[in-house]
Amino acid sequence: MDYKLEGKTAIVTGAGKRSGIGFAIVEKLASCGAATVIADLVAPPGAGGAITFADADAMNQMAADMERAHGAPCLAVDLDITSADSIAHAMALIKDKFKRVDILVNNAGTAAGAPNPVVSYNEDAWLKTMDVNLHGTFRMTRAAVPLMAGRPGSIINMASRAGKAPVAMNGAYCVSKAAVIMLTRITALELAPLKIRANALCPGLIMTDLQQHRIAMEAAVFNETFEQREKELQKRVPLGYLAPPAEVAAAAAFLAGDESRYITGQAINVCGGQIMEL
Helix, strand or coil: CCCCCCCCEEEEECCCCCCCHHHHHHHHHHHCCCEEEEEECECCCCCCCCCCCECHHHHHHHHHHHHHHHCCCEEEEECCCCCHHHHHHHHHHHHHHHCCCCEEEECCCCCCCCCECHHHCCHHHHHHHHHHHHHHHHHHHHHHHHHHCCCCEEEEEECCHHHCCCCCCEHHHHHHHHHHHHHHHHHHHHHHHHCEEEEEEEECCECCHHHHHHHHHHHHHCCCCHHHHHHHHHCCCCCCCCECHHHHHHHHHHHHCHHHCCCCCCEEEECCCCCCCC
């Protein structure tokens, strides 16, 4: 289903990789007529280490592709959601081009330090995960709301099934995503008088490139083929398959549009039935 988003502007963080949930959301929102912002952390010169960066040229090409395919403007911006200065610079660029923001999708996230048990988790990695997943969502919300006030808006925070059901050896991620759900509810309550809604999406097993990497690693550990390991994961999903990112994007598009105007403060599961409670 295509929702009517013409005349609206959407920022999607963590959207700089074509195979990820963020870019799938950009594609869906653009196909519904929204002007979009592809925001992600671009690699500085000489960057290395464990952080996965986006590529500036690739992001600009993605933006050009969106404009060509859907006829709505698209802007690629370098954004570090752990830096107030980076956020301020990005928001100035967005304000200059689009004047306002109607939709904010806080999708950027990390699971630094996993897999590790809580009792031996590296403290720097734990704090990094919290800073990106929770504090980054807070920072972006605080920065975007002044450009949203004055007419109805929608904030969509990417939480996770792991924010509702614990996953061993991934404590920082689970705790951060549980906190994102509560942040979403507080945001929804406080911004309701401004007609700005806030909801969270809680994906389960989604077939991103990171998920494929995980399956490949587990297959090697268990001496299985990729296909065998994938089938084992599918058994955990009542609907029997790992969804593509486009299925999360479809839920985001619904929350972005007027069709969901009476929904706020919710954490909606997109998990094929892995979790059936609220």
